[in-house]
Amino acid sequence: MRSLVIASAILLALDVVETDTITVSGITFCNKRRVEAEVTLWEQDRGQDSKIDPDDILASMKSSKQGAFEVSGSENEANGIEPYLTITHTCNVKEKGCKRTSLYPIPEKHIGGRYEMTYVSLDIVVEDDKEEC
Ligand SMILES: [Ca+2]
Ligand SMILES: [Ca+2]
Numbered sequence: 001m002r003s004l005v006i007a008s009a010i011l012l013a014l015d016v017v018e019t020d021t022i023t024v025s026g027i028t029f030c031n032k033r034r035v036e037a038e039v040t041l042w043e044q045d046r047g048q049d050s051k052i053d054p055d056d057i058l059a060s061m062k063s064s065k066q067g068a069f070e071v072s073g074s075e076n077e078a079n080g081i082e083p084y085l086t087i088t089h090t091c092n093v094k095e096k097g098c099k100r101t102s103l104y105p106i107p108e109k110h111i112g113g114r115y116e117m118t119y120v121s122l123d124i125v126v127e128d129d130k131e132e133c
Contacts, residue, residue, distance in 0.1 A: 020081040021074035022058075022106060026117030027067040030091035034067035037089035037122065041071040044082040058083065081111060091122035093131060103128035 028037040041059040042048070048055050058073025075081050085104040093100055103126060106115050 017076050017078050018080075019074050019076050020111050021072065022081065022083045022111050023070065023072040023114040024083075024085055024106060024110075024117060025068075025070040025114065026120045028063045028069065028087060028089065028120050028122055029067060030089065030122045034065070035063075035089065035091065035122070036065055036067065037063050037069075037087050037091075039063055039069045039071055040086045040088070041073050042084050042086060043073070043075050043077070044084060083111065085117075087120065087122065089122050094133060098131055098133035100129060100131045102126045 022041070024039075024041060028035055028039075039061055040057060043056040043058050045055050046053040056075060058075060059071040061069060061071055063069035071085070073083070083106045085106060086101050087104070088099055088101045090099055100122075102122065102124075104117070104120075
């Protein structure tokens with residue numbers, strides 16, 4: 001009887017930790033032209049630089065010469081995943097050799113499905129936008 005109780009407790013715990021999948025797609029633009037860029041799909045934990053529990057990279061790719069990208073990833077997390085996207089690119093940087101990284105939150109309603117960003121204009125400076133030279 002006791003083992004049955006333990007077994008059902010384990011099943012219950014597994015039920016809470018479910019796998020969430022997210023797919024994000026779009027086309028990267030700069031100055032009205034399609035451009036290549038590095039696209040990374042992250043899952044937020046305690047920040048990219050955290051030593052204890054860093055954010056996880058779920059997928060990473062370079063968009064095509066036509067700017068097309070599609071990244072997909074999944075993770076098990078007790079209270080669901082908090083995915084976001086970063087795009088590293090050279091759109092309107094201060095000088096040659098600099099790179100900008102722009103961060104795009106992924107609305108929760110798209111978790112379990114697809115977030116179609118369609119046209120991603122890298123000219124726009126988003127709230128979390130870093131430039132490194
Ligand atoms: Ca998380
Ligand atoms: Ca995580």
